[in-house]
Amino acid sequence: MGFAMLSPSYEGNGNMAAPQNQIEADFVIVGAGSAGCALAARLSEDPATRVILIEAGGDDTNRWIHIPLGFGKTFADPSVNWCYETEPDVGAAGRKVFWPRGKVLGGSSSINGMVYIRGQAEDFDHWRQLGCTGWSFADVLPYFKRAEHQVRGADEFHGTGGPLCVSDVPDHHPICEAFIAGAMALGYERNDDFNGARQDGVGYHQTTTRNGRRCSTAVGYLRPVMQRPNLRVVTEALSERIELAGRRATGIVFSRHGETWTARAGREVILCSGAVNSPQLLMLSGIGPQEPLSGFGIPVVHALPGVGQSLQDHYSAPIKLKARLPITVNDVMLSNVRKVQEGLKYYLFRNGALATISSPAALFIRTRPELASPDVKISISPFSADRPQDGLHKWSGFTTIAYQLRPESRGEIRLKSANPADPPAMIPNYLSEETDRRAIVDGLKTARQILAGPHLAPFIASEYLPGPAVQSDEELLDYARQRGGTVYHPTSTCKMGIDPMAVVGPDLRVHGIAGLRVADASVMPTVVSGNTNAATIMIGEKCADLVREDLRAAA
Ligand SMILES: Cc1cc2nc3c(=O)[nH]c(=O)nc-3n(C[C@H](O)[C@H](O)[C@H](O)COP(=O)(O)OP(=O)(O)OC[C@H]3O[C@@H](n4cnc5c(N)ncnc54)[C@H](O)[C@@H]3O)c2cc1C
Numbered sequence: 001m002g003f004a005m006l007s008p009s010y011e012g013n014g015n016m017a018a019p020q021n022q023i024e025a026d027f028v029i030v031g032a033g034s035a036g037c038a039l040a041a042r043l044s045e046d047p048a049t050r051v052i053l054i055e056a057g058g059d060d061t062n063r064w065i066h067i068p069l070g071f072g073k074t075f076a077d078p079s080v081n082w083c084y085e086t087e088p089d090v091g092a093a094g095r096k097v098f099w100p101r102g103k104v105l106g107g108s109s110s111i112n113g114m115v116y117i118r119g120q121a122e123d124f125d126h127w128r129q130l131g132c133t134g135w136s137f138a139d140v141l142p143y144f145k146r147a148e149h150q151v152r153g154a155d156e157f158h159g160t161g162g163p164l165c166v167s168d169v170p171d172h173h174p175i176c177e178a179f180i181a182g183a184m185a186l187g188y189e190r191n192d193d194f195n196g197a198r199q200d201g202v203g204y205h206q207t208t209t210r211n212g213r214r215c216s217t218a219v220g221y222l223r224p225v226m227q228r229p230n231l232r233v234v235t236e237a238l239s240e241r242i243e244l245a246g247r248r249a250t251g252i253v254f255s256r257h258g259e260t261w262t263a264r265a266g267r268e269v270i271l272c273s274g275a276v277n278s279p280q281l282l283m284l285s286g287i288g289p290q291e292p293l294s295g296f297g298i299p300v301v302h303a304l305p306g307v308g309q310s311l312q313d314h315y316s317a318p319i320k321l322k323a324r325l326p327i328t329v330n331d332v333m334l335s336n337v338r339k340v341q342e343g344l345k346y347y348l349f350r351n352g353a354l355a356t357i358s359s360p361a362a363l364f365i366r367t368r369p370e371l372a373s374p375d376v377k378i379s380i381s382p383f384s385a386d387r388p389q390d391g392l393h394k395w396s397g398f399t400t401i402a403y404q405l406r407p408e409s410r411g412e413i414r415l416k417s418a419n420p421a422d423p424p425a426m427i428p429n430y431l432s433e434e435t436d437r438r439a440i441v442d443g444l445k446t447a448r449q450i451l452a453g454p455h456l457a458p459f460i461a462s463e464y465l466p467g468p469a470v471q472s473d474e475e476l477l478d479y480a481r482q483r484g485g486t487v488y489h490p491t492s493t494c495k496m497g498i499d500p501m502a503v504v505g506p507d508l509r510v511h512g513i514a515g516l517r518v519a520d521a522s523v524m525p526t527v528v529s530g531n532t533n534a535a536t537i538m539i540g541e542k543c544a545d546l547v548r549e550d551l552r553a554a555a
Pocket residue numbers: 030031032033034035036054055056057075100101102103104105106107108109111112113114115116117237238239240272273274275277278281358487488489490520521522531532533534536
C-alpha cells in the first residue's frame with residue numbers, strides 16, 4: 001500500500017458507483033511519475049487548492065529503487081514496472097523491443113538510469129518555432145533551475161534549493177577515464193557540464209541522486225509534502241477513463257482492489273500518465289483518431305487525429321567488450337567477497353559499484369560538420385549484459401552505446417482493445433528514416449575509433465559484439481537492427497503545438513475539451529536531444545505555473 005492511501009473517510013463499502021465511492025478535489029492528476037509528482041507537489045503548495053494524485057502502482061518501498069545499481073533489479077520487475085514490449089518492429093529486424101516503464105510512486109524516475117541531461121537549448125527554441133509560445137530555452141530555463149538542487153552550487157544555468165538533487169558521479173572508474181582520454185585524443189573537447197553553455201564534448205554525467213541514493217520525483221517532490229491535508233495520493237488505482245460532461249472533463253473513473261471509484265475534479269483533470277498511457281486514456285475516453293475508436297465500440301466524443309501519433313524514441317546500438325582486467329561491475333557480481341566489500345563501501349561511503357548509474361560518462365558528437373549541435377550520443381558503462389533483464393554477463397565486460405539524439409522516424413501508440421487493463425500497441429518504426437540509419441552507423445564507427453585507441457586498449461581483451469566480422473556500413477546497420485534497443489525515451493504521443501496533429505496547445509490544454517490538460521513526456525513536440533527525465537520534470541513544473549496563472553486570472 002502506498003505511503004499515503006485513501007483516507008478511511010473515503011473508503012467505501014459499496015460496489016459499483018455507489019456515492020461513497022467518490023472522492024473530490026479541485027485537480028485530479030493521473031500518474032505519479034516524473035511530471036505528476038512535480039505537478040502535485042507544486043499545486044498543493046497553496047493550502048486552498050485540493051489535489052488528488054492517482055497512481056496505478058504502489059509505494060516505492062522496494063529497496064532496489066533507491067540504490068543506483070538496483071536499476072538492474074527493477075528493470076524487469078513487474079511489481080514496479082509495466083514491462084511493456086513493442087509490436088514486432090521492422091526497424092528492429094522484426095523483434096519486439098522491451099519497453100520498461102515505472103509503475104510505482106515516482107513512475108519511471110524510480111526505475112530510470114539516473115542520468116541528468118536536459119537536452120539542448122536548440123531543442124526548446126525549436127519547440128517555440130513550431131508554435132509553442134512560452135517554451136523557448138529562455139522560457140524553460142527558470143523551470144529547470146527551480147526543479148534543481150545542484151550540488152556544485154547555483155550559476156547561470158543551475159539552481160539550488162529545488163527538490164531534484166543533481167550530483168556528480170561519486171567514482172571515476174578507470175574504464176570511464178580511459179574513454180574520456182581516448183575521445184580527447186581524437187580531438188573531442190572535455191565538457192564537465194553537459195547542461196551548461198554547450199553539450200558537445202566528453203565527460204562525466206551528472207546524476208539524479210542525493211548522497212548516493214536515487215532522487216526520484218517521489219523522493220524529491222512527493223515525500224516531503226505527503227502530509228499536506230489538501231493532497232491525497234491514491235496508489236494501486238488504475239484510471240480507466242476520463243469522465244466527461246459533453247466536451248468538459250469532470251473527473252476520472254478508476255478501479256482499485258476490484259472496486260470502481262470516481263475522482264471528481266472541480267476544476268481540471270491533468271493526465272501525467274506518460275507517453276504510452278496518456279494517449280491510451282484519451283482514446284479510451286473517446287478522444288482520438290475517429291476510425292480506430294469506433295472500431296473498438298468507443299463512442300467518439302472528440303475526433304483528435306494526433307492522439308497516439310508522432311511517437312519518437314531514442315534507438316541505440318551497443319558495442320560490448322570483453323575486459324582484460326577484472327575491474328568491471330560484472331567482476332564484483334561474480335565474487336561473494338567483493339560483493340560484501342562493495343556493500344560495506346556503499347554503506348559507509350555511498351560510493352563503489354553499488355553507486356554506479358546506468359552510464360557514468362558520455363560523448364556528444366556532430367556526425368556532420370554542417371550541424372549546429374551534436375546529433376549523436378555515445379555513452380560508456382563499466383558493465384555488460386546480453387539483455388539487462390537477464391543479468392550481467394558471467395565474465396568481465398563493459399559496454400558503449402551510440403544513439404541518435406533527434407530521430408526523424410515516427411511511430412504511434414494504438415489501442416489494442418477497449419479494456420483499460422490491456423496495454424496499447426506500441427509501434428516505434430525504428431530506423432525508418434535514412435538520417436537515423438546513417439547516424440547510428442556513424443555513432444558506432446566513432447565509438448569503435450575511441451575503443452581502438454591506446455587509452456582503452458589495455459582494458460580490452462576482445463570485441464564481443466558486434467565482433468570483428470562486422471565492418472561495412474551495411475553490416476553495422478544490420479547489426480544495429482538485430483541487437484539494438486531503446487534507451488527508454490518515448491515521447492510526443494500527445495504532442496504540443498498548433499498544427500492539425502497537435503493534441504495540446506502551449507497551455508497544455510487538450511484541444512477541443514475543457515478542463516483537461518496533459519503534462520508529461522507525451523507533450524514534447526520533438527524528443528529532446530538527450531535523456532528525457534529532466535525535461536519531463538520541467539514540463540510538470542511549468543504546468544503548475546500555467547494552472548496557477550489561470551486560477552489567478554479567474555479569481
Ligand atoms: C529503464 C529506464 C531508464 C531510463 N533512464 C533515464 C535516464 O538515465 N535519464 C533520464 O533523463 N531519463 C531516463 N529515462 C526516461 C525518463 O525516466 C522518462 O522519460 C520520464 O520518467 C517520463 O516521465 P513521465 O512523467 O512522462 O512518465 P512516468 O514517469 O512513466 O510516469 C507515468 C506514471 O503514470 C502511471 N500511470 C500510467 N497509466 C496509469 C493509469 N491508467 N492509471 C493510473 N496511473 C497510471 C504510471 O504507473 C507512472 O507512475 C529512463 C526510463 C526508463 C524506463
